Amino acid sequence: MTPEEFLAFSIDAGFVMVMLSIGLGFYRIAKGESLADRVVALDMITVTIVAFCGLYAILSGAETFLDVAIVIALVGFLATVAMARFAERSVIRRREAEREKDQ
Amino acid sequence: MNEILAGLLILSGGVFALVATLGIIRLPDVLTRMHASTKAGTLAGTLILTAVAVRLPEISVTAKCLAAVLFLFLTAPLAAHMIGRASYRDAKQRQEKPALLDSVEGDNSGDIVRHIPEKHLKQTQRSLHLEPPELSGEKSSTPENEKPDKPPYE
Numbered sequence: 548m549t550p551e552e553f554l555a556f557s558i559d560a561g562f563v564m565v566m567l568s569i570g571l572g573f574y575r576i577a578k579g580e581s582l583a584d585r586v587v588a589l590d591m592i593t594v595t596i597v598a599f600c601g602l603y604a605i606l607s608g609a610e611t612f613l614d615v616a617i618v619i620a621l622v623g624f625l626a627t628v629a630m631a632r633f634a635e636r637s638v639i640r641r642r643e644a645e646r647e648k649d650q
Numbered sequence: 651m652n653e654i655l656a657g658l659l660i661l662s663g664g665v666f667a668l669v670a671t672l673g674i675i676r677l678p679d680v681l682t683r684m685h686a687s688t689k690a691g692t693l694a695g696t697l698i699l700t701a702v703a704v705r706l707p708e709i710s711v712t713a714k715c716l717a718a719v720l721f722l723f724l725t726a727p728l729a730a731h732m733i734g735r736a737s738y739r740d741a742k743q744r745q746e747k748p749a750l751l752d753s754v755e756g757d758n759s760g761d762i763v764r765h766i767p768e769k770h771l772k773q774t775q776r777s778l779h780l781e782p783p784e785l786s787g788e789k790s791s792t793p794e795n796e797k798p799d800k801p802p803y804e
Binding site: 550551553554556557558560561563564565567568571572574575581582583584586587588590591594595597598601602604605608610613614616617620621624627628631632634635638639 | 671674687
């Protein structure tokens, strides 16, 4: 196996593993159990999509995909923080509502 | 040589991405899932971006890869911290059966730190060498004077 063939095989195998990982992450988003579980899965999927963009940059040789990867990492971080704040606020809101009901 | 190094980095990155997903699916509660996804997922992204920098040896590509990796390393702990705090407060609010008791200083009133589903509860307590919690209305199955010397997990 020449080095080029090994690299091509690695890229194919990497695509399979990364896509499998994204697909199985969606299983956790669908199943959930709690909002925090879904946010964790979403965070993992974002990082995996960054890895996907890196793989595609190697495959195509175009460095534009790295810009895409940086932007996705940025937006994914903001989304995770916003969702985590939302989950936290909803817990506090529920607690306050129950306290008002008790009074 | 270049190609082989990049291929090895890609393969290990893909394996770590799969490990992160396996952790997200198989582990019992939010904090342990976060432990899997934050560390293994970030390592997967880092390894594959390093492979890009190895494969395309130009200054601009390397700089972009470095920026993306630095950004991942900066944001992953922040995001994990916020999700962890949200789930901690959520578990306190739900008041499920205590799995592990809080040992944080100043907060030792028996607050629930982690919510662990019923089917995993016994195993987790055994693996952490904890006795199962005494629940009100339930008597301990072992009498006081016949307490075994060996811990129950052996």
